[in-house]
Structures are given as C-alpha cells and as structure tokens.
Amino acid sequence: MLLELKNIKKFFPIKHGGTDKRQRFVRAVDDVSLDIASGENLSLVGESGCGKTTLGRIALRLIPADGGSIVFNGEDISRIPNRYLKEYRKNMQMVFQDPYSSLDPRFTVRHILREAMTLTMNAYPTEDAQRDRMAELLEAVGLRQPDILSRYPHEFSGGERQRIAIARALVLNPRLLILDEAVSSLDVIIQQQLINLLADLQQRYHLTYFFISHNLRVVKKISRKIAVMYQGKIVEAAPAEEIFRNPLHPYTKELLAAAIDYKAIPHGRGIQMAPKARLVDQGQGHFVLEG
C-alpha cells in the first residue's frame, strides 16, 4: 500500500457559551480507515461539511489528527517530528480547490515553480537544471505560451491556473497527489480537459491520485476505487464501477441521483447512523456501513 490511513479521528471543539460548561466537539473525521495502493486512484466523495477535506489535510499532516496513524509507503509518519516531514512531503503533494487563492498573486510562474524546487535543497542545484525542469513540466501540463514564465496568475484563466498548480505539485516528482476539489470551480469542458490531462500525467509520471470531490460524475472516469463519506464516517467503499452499478447505502444513492439525474431524494431529517456502526464486507471489495 502506498498510503494507509488507520482509524483516523479529528474532533473540533465547539465554542461554548452560556451556563453549559461542558466542552462539545464536532466529529469531523470519526474513525476512518482507507488504503490507497500504488497506481490505484481513490476518490473520496461526500457533501460539503462531511470531513473529506479534513481527512485529506490529515493525510499530508497539514493538520494534526486526534487519533489513528498515517502509514506512507510502509512507514508510520503520524508521529515523526515536523522538521523531518519535508522528506515525505516531497512524495505527497496537494492541489487545492481554488486556483485563485492557492497561487500567490505577486509571484510570476517562474517564481511559483522555483519556490517549489528550492524547498528541498539540491533537487535542482543549477539555474540550467531549474530551467529545464520548468520547461518540461509546463509542456507536460499543456501550457505552451512562450512568455509564460514571466507572467502572473491573474493573467491566466481558471483552467490554466489549475494547470500551473498541478505543475507546481509535480516539481519534486511526488508519488501521490491529493486533489482537493481540484476541478470543481471550473466549467464542464475545462473539467473534462483537466481529467484527461491528469490521466496522461499518471501514465507519464507513475502517479497515484487521491481525489476529494462532491461530484461522483466528475471522478467516475479516473477513479479505481470510490469511498463515500457522510458526517465524518465512510458509509460505503467499493470499486468505481460497483458504486455506479450497485449503490447500497442510502446516502450513496442520494449522491448518485444528484450527480447523474440532478434529482434530490427527500430524506427528512437526514440519514440516521448508529454510533457503533461498522463497515461490512458485501463481497467484491464492496463495503457498506451497517449497524
């Protein structure tokens, strides 16, 4: 396994006021386990607020978990001190949702890429090496304008900016890319182009993707496995075709109806989940939360 998340927990304290002095928590990620094998793209799908972004950030150790362990390439990285994390972050990179805020508006493209290159010393020691690497990456993500390195983020469209963000994430040759709603803010045609680009890049650089998205339709083409998250828990996990062919959990059905048929399934007060519910194997790698 390239990445294993085991029993990850993250509780955020809720501000309390008035006479109630007990501290309460939001269970943003509630005992979640996920595996990603090398080359097998996993998509984590769920509505806003379900905890999927929090889980992605925990995987990269951008925020600390309250419990559980993160095993990357056979090594537990959940307890190593922050100063040694750079070594791991070389191998796992993130592309964020909003390319308007993830690129520094005061940096040129050259500056953005060089910053990523110089984070680990000696990766690209000479100017020549840096220049070659930049040219290679920009070509790989399909940005071919000649003066591109000296331009600023505001000069690009949303799709182009996301390509720059992808190029930046690829600078150090990572093995795992976490894409947090990386195509959600773009129109459908640009979405499709980027998904195709990501498929090409996977071939070329032997990448593994961890997609985080609210839209099952968008991740259908590129995921091998899909995990559906609801209120901090995984409610269903299965190979991609299996999820589309035979969704079992009511929440998965709701997500599919919304993404494919654009219909809302009325659920009244939401889907009830027992606190002790467990994922049960239905065969063919298909797991559903029951309890």
Add this chain to the structure above:
Amino acid sequence: MNPPLLSLKNLTVTVSGTGREKVLVDRIALDVPAFSITALVGGSGSGKTTVGLSILRLLPLGLRVKEGEIVFNQEQLFHVPPERMRQLRGKEISMVFQEPLQALNPVFCVGYQIEEVLRCHTSLNRRQRQQRILELMDQVGLPDPSRISRSYPHQLSGGMRQRVMIAQAIAGGPRLIIADEPTSSLDVTLQARIMELFLKLKEELRLSILLITHDLGMVARMADSVAVMREGKIVEAGKTKDVLEGPQHPYTCQLREAMEG
C-alpha cells in the same frame, strides 16, 4: 401565440478599455416565453453572464450595450429612464447571483435584506413586512425562519445563503427571474435541492426563469428551451429535447460529451 415575456433582438455588448472596442456579446437573439424556463448555456467567458446583466442594466463600468433591443412585456428596456429601471428591478425582473456570499451584504442580517425588497416595492407596513419575510423564508425551505432572519450571511451555510437570495428574488413578486449559475458554488446534493426549489416556485408563482449555466445536465432537468452560447454568439438554440438529443453544432456535442464523462 402569445408574445414572449422577454425578447432580446440583435443584442451586442462591447467593452472599450485601452485601445479598440472588443465585442463580448455579438448580435444575439433570445426569447423567454411566459411561464417557462429558458436556459442559456456556455463555458466560462462565453458572455452568458454579460447577457443576464445587460437585461437589468447592471453591466460593470466599461461595458455597454452597443445596439439591439431588450423587450420585456412589450416595453423597450433600452430606452426606459433609470427611475423606471429601478421599479422593474426586483418588482418585475429579479436576479439570483452565483456567489451568495458576495451578493449578500455581510453587515446586515438576512431578514433585513429581504425586507429591503418589500420596503421598496410594496406598501406593507412594518408588521406585515415581518410576517411576509417569515412566509417567504418558509416558502424557500429555510428552517426556523424567525431565528434565521436575524442571522448574518456568514453564519449560514452555502445552501441556506442561496435560499435567502431566492427569497429576496421572489419577494417583490417578479414575473421573470434571471438565475446566473445559481448552484455552481454548491455541492451536488444541494444543487439538486435548489433546482427542485426553482421548479416548485415556478409552478407556485407562475414564474419565468432565464437560467444561466454551464451544466447541460441541469438544463436537461429544468429547461423547456435552451440556447448554447460560445464566444459571444448563440451557436444553437431550440427545444431542450431537440438540442440535447440531436445536437447540431460541434460545441454542443462537446458540452454533452463533457457531461457523460
């Protein structure tokens, strides 16, 4: 056949920045019949939002309608004075914007912002207005209206904010709503619920809707007719069923493929 509620003829919008004029919307024609949903579809930068803004004369500085006619309910909007335009906005035509957090005022509670429409366009007194706000919030599916009407936009979720905007849009009793990417900033389950809400309101209030979107799936679910826009021009238009089942223009085909993944 009845004349359409809104009719755009030969509408051209240009931007004059530094140097020469650039055409953003190029001689488009579009009809929105009464009591129907018409969709205007296109990728980002195709000029679809500009069309929506030009109807309400809300174009940003530098953009202007160079030529063409905008006829609403047999009235030429292009020539009406600003006072009449202010009467029309909210009372006859209203708009739902893409980003509710940007469109709502952060320093007023949402009840006050809905009330503003009632103060401008109705003769209700204060108590009647308070009553009406709660009715409107209930109609758009906001739970616990009396509490939420006192909340500020940042205290609400994305879906609730969008419902507040819709309550604001229907408060003046308009005949036409221009919905500019009303669900793009929401996740798919919320998108589906907001679409359901629009369909419900259309029946209850006998509305016409001009739906601006890039998502053909949404068009298939909601719209009676559709116009596909690309680089400022309408490249294909017709009944939703005809356009989606037998697209003629390559761009429409491309949009459809993108939907199927």
